[in-house]
Amino acid sequence: KAGVTQTPRYLIKTRGQQVTLSCSPISGHRSVSWYQQTPGQGLQFLFEYFSETQRNKGNFPGRFSGRQFSNSRSEMNVSTLELGDSALYLCASSRWGQGDEKLFFGSGTQLSVL
Amino acid sequence: QKEVEQDPGPLSVPEGAIVSLNCTYSNSAFQYFMWYRQYSRKGPELLMYTYSSGNKEDGRFTAQVDKSSKYISLFIRDSQPSDSATYLCAMKGTGNQFYFGTGTSLTVIP
Numbered sequence: 503k504a505g506v507t508q509t510p511r512y513l514i515k516t517r518g519q520q521v522t523l524s525c526s527p528i529s530g531h532r533s534v535s536w537y538q539q540t541p542g543q544g545l546q547f548l549f550e551y552f553s554e555t556q557r558n559k560g561n562f563p564g565r566f567s568g569r570q571f572s573n574s575r576s577e578m579n580v581s582t583l584e585l586g587d588s589a590l591y592l593c594a595s596s597r598w599g600q601g602d603e604k605l606f607f608g609s610g611t612q613l614s615v616l
Numbered sequence: 617q618k619e620v621e622q623d624p625g626p627l628s629v630p631e632g633a634i635v636s637l638n639c640t641y642s643n644s645a646f647q648y649f650m651w652y653r654q655y656s657r658k659g660p661e662l663l664m665y666t667y668s669s670g671n672k673e674d675g676r677f678t679a680q681v682d683k684s685s686k687y688i689s690l691f692i693r694d695s696q697p698s699d700s701a702t703y704l705c706a707m708k709g710t711g712n713q714f715y716f717g718t719g720t721s722l723t724v725i726p
Contacts, residue, residue, distance in 0.1 A: 506659075533712070544718035545660075545704070557712050592659050598712055603648040603667075605706070605714055607659035 504529065506608035508593050514614045520581040523611045527574050527595030533557075534576040535605070536568055539590040551576055552598070580613075588615045619643055622705055622717025631726050635692040639705035639717045642686065646707040646715070649681050651690045654702045654719065663703075664690065695724045 507526040515521050527534050536548040547560035551570035568578040574595075580587055590610045596602065622639045629635055637651075648667055652660035664679040666672045666688075672679045678691040688707070692699055705717040 508659075535714070545716040547713060550712060552712070590657075603708055604662060604665055605650070606662060607652075609659045610657075612657065 506593055506595050506606055508591075508608035508611050510611060511609065512612045512614075514616065515583050516616050517583055517585060519583050520579065521583060521613065522577055522579045523591055523593075523613075525576045525578075525593030525595075525608060527576070527593075528606055531595035531597055531606075532574050533596045533598045534570055534574060535594045535596070536576070536578050537592045537594065538562075539592055539610070540588075545592070548578065583615045585615050588613060619715040620705060620707060620717045623720055624718055626721040626723065628723045628725060629695055631695060631697060631724055633695050633724075635695050635699070635722060635724075637690040637692075637703050637705075637720050637722070639688050639707075640686055641688070641707055641715070643707075643709060643715070644683075644686065645709035645711075647710070648708040649679070649688050650706040650708075650714075651677075651679055652704040652706060653699075654704060656701075660704055697724045697726050700724050 509524045533552045535550040538546045550558045554570045565581045570576045592610045594605045594607045596605045620641045651664040653663045654660040669681045669683045676693045680689045700723045702719040702721050704719045708714045
């Protein structure tokens with residue numbers, strides 16, 4: 503069974519640009535969450551989607567947005583990039599709400615903002 | 617106060633040692649407890665999953681949950697250099713959000 507797939511693996515952008523990251527969850531998983539990971543802050547929760555609806559949102563500015571498609575694939579978008587947005591962005595899928603609380607992560611997208 | 621506290625280390629042990637990693641938490645509603653292993657520049661990999669209190673063993677790994685003390689542990693027996701990674705604890709209640717520790721960096725020296 504394929505795991506969580508994130509693309510692209512690496513991204514280099516400049517300040518002010520925008521970026522879109524993609525995530526394909528494990529087959530059968532309808533919940534997709536996004537996290538930002540930095541050395542100083544650890545894993546920070548961005549938002550979670552279930553059946554195309556955002557169920558929960560972390561404490562990030564409106565520049566960070568996401569969506570989920572009918573096939574459970576998800577995208578997150580960051581507009582007007584800032585240097586502090588440089589981080590590893592992780593997508594995770596689960597069967598939460600379907601009787602299974604385990605969370606499975608992708609390999610992440612390493613974003614560098616110059 | 618953070619929901620989950622984890623000593624960041626770093627922790628350095630000789631090969632073959634027993635490693636003990638710990639997390640404390642403040643929310644008594646947490647019921648699901650997980651340990652993840654994360655290698656450099658990779659996503660976290662689910663290592664152990666426990667529901668409620670008690671012990672769970674999987675090979676060289678043992679996870680313990682003490683809900684009365686709000687304390688969870690991961691023990692690694694006969695540690696190997698390949699165990700060198702960052703270990704993250706995570707937990708969840710009945711809501712739809714997971715809470716993570718900041719991770720403990722472990723190095724096993726051959």
